[in-house]
Amino acid sequence: MEEMLETFPQHNCTWLKVNLTLYKYQNFWTTKQFLEGGILTQKNFKAEPTDIFLCSCPKTGTTWLKALAFAIVTCHNFNKSTSPLLTSSPHDCVPFIEKSIQIVGKNPKDSNFPLIATHLPYPSLPESVISSNCKIVYIYRNTKDAIVSQYHFLRKAFMISLEDAPFDMAFDEFCQGISAYGPYWDHILGYWKANLESPDRILLLKYEDVKTDPITNVKKLAEFMGYPFSIKEETSGVVDDIIKLCSFKNLSNLDVNKTGRSKFCSEVENRLFMRKAKDGDWEKYFTDEMKEKIDKLMDEKLSGTGLVLK
Secondary structure, X not given: OHHHHOOOOEEEOHHHOOOOEEEEEOOEEEEXXXXXXXXXXXXXXXXXXXXXXXXXXXXXXXXXXHHHHHHHHOOOOOOOOOOHHXXXXXXXXXXXXOOOHHHHOOHHHHOOOOEEEEOOOHHHOOHHHHHOOOEEEEEEOOHHXXXXXXXXXXXXXXXXXXXXXXXXXXXXXXXXXXXXXOOHHHHHHHHHHHHHHOOOOEEEEEHHHHHHOHHHHHHHHHHHHOOOOOHHHHHOOHHXXXXXXXXXXXXXXXXXXXXXXXXXXXXXXHHHHOOOOOOOHHHXXXXXXXXXXXXXXXXXXXXXXXXXXX
């Protein structure tokens, strides 16, 4: 593995002022640890039709999607006062396969729990995921907020101050396609194209849409995954309970998400996964020139798709 990684293109994220190297593999960039896990996943994971993959680019709604999907799938086992989400990070409830293939690989075979998470682009998913026709849920987000969220996550993970982490350098790297699992537009396009070919197997969710209309989108997610709510459950408030349980306000105030570290993301404090969950935070960081540049870039990359990430 070490010898193979050395043959891949590499990029040092100099704006962080720490030694963070990204490796380019199958046209996407990621860290050594996640890349090694991704390659092992491609080689070894055997998906089954009952699996449900939760897919995303980093910092685009991943934590929220994991929480919502977990609460839906387990709503018959737990309620709003007994859910494991109250005492465990969403990243422990639904681990990333490229971080914990030994654990995740056993779940679909040894239990009725179907959820698996990954940041891998669609073309880089294990072949068995495609051939098994298992379901895939993909969440994406406004590009500008995704840039700012990634920036702060990395900055805080490496304990770099705002003054010592130039946002304009991080922005320029992103526009060059150099970001975690980027280029971001290619990551989205891969799942978008797959959704066009198999809409019954792949569901696209836009982060901002889920925030604007959580009831409709949570019901859509439950229906797609094969865990629809009954009329009785809807009238008794189960959907509302799930939305409240998984809300940023609730999750961010839980002790588990304010302290400690996830078993599967032990290098990052749990609190860093809960920053603001706010739309439009990008306006504090973007100059007019940056806004014009990224809008033009995304218009070019997503031309003809109908996707709106502004």
